[in-house]
Amino acid sequence: MILDNEAEIIPGTHEILSGIPDIHLNRSRCPYPDSLTPADGIGVANWHDGGSAIITYNGTGPRTVYYGFSIDSITDPETTEMLVVNSVEWVQDRASIKGDLNNDGTITATDACIALQIAASGRWDRSADINEDGVVTALDVLMILQEVT
Known part of the structure; x- marks a missing residue:
């Protein structure tokens, strides 16, 4: 495969691509x-010709992510960071409680405050994105507050 000066990868809906509209x-x-x-894994992002650019494997062995490109060739640093963080979290299979942003095991007003900071900064965090729309907004903060006991 030969790339033009810049190439686009078409991301799918796998959780490692959450919050990433394009690459x-x-x-x-x-x-x-x-x-x-993919032999045992699944293609989760494709080149324009339909070939797989990213493959994930979640079989009998450890979870694995394969990239068909150099990760440092991604032009947007935020996309690079998000892809790496999402991939590492998926590989590690972190089973955190959605909304528990300080990881204390319970959802409290403190978690809502952290979510509000994330929303205001424009950053994305899987645990704060309660409605899983790829962005953290005031709606996610409200949903966390509704869980506060």
Whole structure:
């Protein structure tokens, strides 16, 4: 596969791609990308020709993510960070409680305050994105507050 100066990967709906609307690559940082063929895994993001650019495996062995490109070729640093963080969290299979942002095991007003800070900053956090729409907003804060006992 030969890339133009910049190429786009079409992300699917897998949780490692949560909050990532698109992925653009810089060819100078990734001159030889690969189209992956999943044997036991599934393709979760594709090149424009339909080949898999990212594959995840969740079988009998450890969870694994394969990229058919150099991760540092992603042109947007925030997208790079989000993809890496999402991938690591998925591989580690973190089973955190949605809304428990300080990881104390309970949902409190403190968690809502943390979610409000995340929403105001424009950042994204899987545990704060209660309605799983890819962004943290005041609606997520409200949903956390509704869980406060």
